[in-house]
Amino acid sequence: MNKNEPDYGRLALAGLIITLLIIIGFSVYWVGESTRLAHAADDIATERVKRGKQVFENQCAACHGFEGEGGVGPALNNKKLLKNTLDEILFSVIRSGIPNTQMPAWSVEFGGPLTDEDVRDVVAYLRSWEPTAPEIEPAAFEPDAARGALLFASTCAICHGDNGTGTDRAPALNDPQR
Numbered sequence: 133m134n135k136n137e138p139d140y141g142r143l144a145l146a147g148l149i150i151t152l153l154i155i156i157g158f159s160v161y162w163v164g165e166s167t168r169l170a171h172a173a174d175d176i177a178t179e180r181v182k183r184g185k186q187v188f189e190n191q192c193a194a195c196h197g198f199e200g201e202g203g204v205g206p207a208l209n210n211k212k213l214l215k216n217t218l219d220e221i222l223f224s225v226i227r228s229g230i231p232n233t234q235m236p237a238w239s240v241e242f243g244g245p246l247t248d249e250d251v252r253d254v255v256a257y258l259r260s261w262e263p264t265a266p267e268i269e270p271a272a273f274e275p276d277a278a279r280g281a282l283l284f285a286s287t288c289a290i291c292h293g294d295n296g297t298g299t300d301r302a303p304a305l306n307d308p309q310r
Contacts, residue, residue, distance in 0.1 A: 177256065184257025187250050191238065200261060202268075204234060208258055211265040222255045 189198060196202060200209030207213070227248070229237035238244035239251060246254075284296075291302035298304030 180253050180256040181260045183250075184253035184255070184260075187246065187254050188257050191246065192254065195234070200258070207268050209261045209265050210268040211262070212267060214258065214262040214265050219255050219259065222258060223251055226251045226254055 188196075188200075192205075192208075194203075195205035196208050201207050225235065226246075227237065227239040228242055229235050229244075236244065238246045240247055288296070288305075291299060292305050293299045293302075296305035298307070
């Protein structure tokens with residue numbers, strides 16, 4: 133080796149040490165990153181549930197109750213319902229409603245006041261009930277002759293006649309042969 137040639141050995145060693153320190157630093161950062169991301173995701177979920185609760189109380193509670201216990205609309209705070217219903221289904225029902233029922237469409241796209249983000253927040257709020265939701269059994273159907281008679285008189289009798297005797301538009305319903 134010539135005396136006039138520069139010695140790059142020390143610089144190479146310094147570069148190697150700096151490179152190793154950077155790799156170690158990124159490794160330590162990387163190990164802690166998953167914890168940081170998990171905390172950030174929890175914070176976002178908590179905020180989403182808070183916003184969902186506000187939207188639910190303002191838009192949904194009048195029919196479904198403030199605790200989702202039901203009323204005009206069905207109970208939503210129900211273990212079976214929450215366990216068996218995907219978030220996508222809840223989102224779709226809230227967003228577009230259920231035709232021929234009292235459940236209207238709530239999405240701006242369908243004429244309602246809620247954005248898709250609002251609907252996602254409500255779904256997150258409903259989902260937050262799942263761990264503590266009670267199991268609500270549907271009420272047993274009790275036949276009621278008076279209600280049946282009223283229903284028949286207002287709907288069926290138009291075609292089937294009074295007492296189901298039949299007309300030229302529909303057959304008799306009280307015919308023992310049938």
